[in-house]
Amino acid sequence: MLGFYGGEGPYPTPRPMSEADIQEAIAGFAAAAQRAQAAGFDGVGLHGANGYLIDQFISEYFNHRDDAWGGSLERRLAFPIAVIRAVRKAVGSDFLVGMRLSQIKVTDSNYRWAGREEAAIIMTTLEAEGLDYLHFSELDALTPAFEGTDKSLAALASELIDIPVIANGELGAPQAAEAIIAQGGADFVAIGKAALANHDWPHRVRNNRSLTALDFAMLMPRANLSNEDAWREQHNVSATLDVGR
Ligand SMILES: Cc1cc2nc3c(=O)[nH]c(=O)nc-3n(C[C@H](O)[C@H](O)[C@H](O)COP(=O)(O)O)c2cc1C
Numbered sequence: 001m002l003g004f005y006g007g008e009g010p011y012p013t014p015r016p017m018s019e020a021d022i023q024e025a026i027a028g029f030a031a032a033a034q035r036a037q038a039a040g041f042d043g044v045g046l047h048g049a050n051g052y053l054i055d056q057f058i059s060e061y062f063n064h065r066d067d068a069w070g071g072s073l074e075r076r077l078a079f080p081i082a083v084i085r086a087v088r089k090a091v092g093s094d095f096l097v098g099m100r101l102s103q104i105k106v107t108d109s110n111y112r113w114a115g116r117e118e119a120a121i122i123m124t125t126l127e128a129e130g131l132d133y134l135h136f137s138e139l140d141a142l143t144p145a146f147e148g149t150d151k152s153l154a155a156l157a158s159e160l161i162d163i164p165v166i167a168n169g170e171l172g173a174p175q176a177a178e179a180i181i182a183q184g185g186a187d188f189v190a191i192g193k194a195a196l197a198n199h200d201w202p203h204r205v206r207n208n209r210s211l212t213a214l215d216f217a218m219l220m221p222r223a224n225l226s227n228e229d230a231w232r233e234q235h236n237v238s239a240t241l242d243v244g245r
Contacts, residue, residue, distance in 0.1 A: 002106075006222055022069060022079065025053065029083045030090040033097070043096020046083060048126075049137045051105030054080050058101075058122065061111055073118060077125050084129040098133035098166075099126060103153065109139060115146055119153065120160055127161040135166035135190060141180055142170070155185035166190050174205045196228075200240040209241055 001007020017025070033044045048054035056062040057079035063070045069078055080099065087097055101122070103112050113119050123134060136154040138145070145153040154167035167186035171177045172194025180186050195201050197214040204211055218231040232239060 003221075004219070004223055016065060022082075026079075026082050026086045030086040033087040033095075034090045037091045037095055043098065043132065044087065044091075045135060046080075046087065046097065046099040048080055049100040049102035049135075051107055054083060054099070055102070055105070059105070059111070059113070061105060061108070073121055077122065080126060081129055084126070084131060088130055096132045097130075098135055099131055100135040100137060100168075101126075101153075102137040103145070104137075104139060112146060116149060116156065119145065119156060123157050123161050127163050131163060133164040133166055133188075134161065135168065136186075137190075138167075138169040140170040141167040141186070141189075142176060152180075152185055154180065155183065158185055158187070164188060168192065172201070172211070198239070204241060212237055 029046065036044050046054060048058060051059075051062065057069060058076050060076065063076050065071065065075075068075060070076060084097065084099070091097065105111050113122070126134065134157055136152075136157060138153055141152050141154055143152060144150050145156060149156070151159070152167070154165050157165045164187040165185075166188040167180050168190040171180060171189045172191045177189040177191070180189060191201060193214040194211060196218070197212045198204055201211070203209075215231070215235075218228050220227065228239075231237075
């Protein structure tokens with residue numbers, strides 16, 4: 001675990017999941033989604049990005065299996081497909097189920113899928129499983145996804161699939177967010193750092209108020225609310241402005 005999140009010591013050496021481990025993980029996603037539904041949420045976003053478990057199956061970067069869960073791209077998509085089906089079965093059709101994808105991994109921000117063809121197969125295959133949206137996280141959502149193309153991953157998806165596309169990555173400036181929507185590169189934007197720094201980002205943007213840039217010192221030595229509160233008090237920077245909500 002990253003020190004940033006409270007982990008310490010050497011990383012344990014991973015071992016391949018057994019069939020029982022895989023079935024347990026699939027059932028775990030379904031049970032978690034069901035709890036979210038019971039708690040009153042409108043939907044769930046399955047985390048298939050950044051080198052987390054679903055991404056570890058999708059990407060040949062991690063997936064070195066030679067059984068039904070690895071090898072060809074079709075087999076590498078078997079786990080996300082099984083998760084989507086189990087979650088959908090658990091929550092029914094009247095509940096949003098989406099998935100977040102990225103090329104980059106927490107362990108490698110330069111990693112790219114094999115190219116446009118692979119990206120297209122991933123996007124269209126997952127869409128066909130009945131997802132309500134796909135969310136693409138990139139370092140910068142306005143930059144090209146692959147060499148030899150001028151399209152970002154989200155823009156490519158907007159061309160290839162019919163479900164809503166969410167773009168993420170350096171869209172915290174309203175001009176950048178507006179640009180990707182205006183270009184037809186996404187239906188929605190998701191913001192990370194800008195929202196950590198400005199809890200009322202939509203209200204500030206709507207009312208033309210200034211935005212605070214994220215200072216990573218706010219999240220040190222660990223990313224938790226008490227460190228953020230201490231930083232805000234010390235620097236006299238509030239999380240929200242009174243903009244007449
Ligand atoms: C402090 C911090 C913690 C993050 N933790 C996670 C995480 O646990 N899982 C994840 O998928 N992305 C995580 N991210 C990445 C964000 O979800 C987002 O994709 C990224 O910051 C790019 O969007 P932005 O430019 O709007 O911040 C984190 C980002 C920051 C700054």
